[in-house]
Amino acid sequence: MTVRIVKRSELPKQTRNRVPRLMQTVDWEVASAQILKGLKPEQVIMIVLSPEEMKKYGIRNIRNASRPIKRWVKAHGLPYTVIARNTPEGGVVTIEAKAAATRRRKTA
Numbered sequence: 001m002t003v004r005i006v007k008r009s010e011l012p013k014q015t016r017n018r019v020p021r022l023m024q025t026v027d028w029e030v031a032s033a034q035i036l037k038g039l040k041p042e043q044v045i046m047i048v049l050s051p052e053e054m055k056k057y058g059i060r061n062i063r064n065a066s067r068p069i070k071r072w073v074k075a076h077g078l079p080y081t082v083i084a085r086n087t088p089e090g091g092v093v094t095i096e097a098k099a100a101a102t103r104r105r106k107t108a
Helices: 026-037 051-057 062-075
Strands: 044-049 080-087 090-097
Touching: 026 044, 026 062, 044 051, 051 090, 062 080, 062 090
Parallel strands: none
Antiparallel strands: 044 090, 080 090
16 A cells, blocks of 8 residues: 555546437437537537436436536537427427527617
């Protein structure tokens, strides 16, 4: 056994070994291929998971499950926005182009 004093920054970091649940779905494979090809300004990718699919993959809340997708989009430097919604039909994740900045008019 070896005892050493090291700085906190030198400690080994634990890595995530598990693939996020939403990224295990077949829908994500299709969506990620389309995202990497690129979207036209008016196109939106919509991933819909029924309550049965959510139960199959162990997804309790679609908003929590969409966070890895947001990180994936950001890590690839893509100009897209990820929005997640719970609906009566199940969970819906939309991936769309970021809205362009608009100038507001000054009111008198």
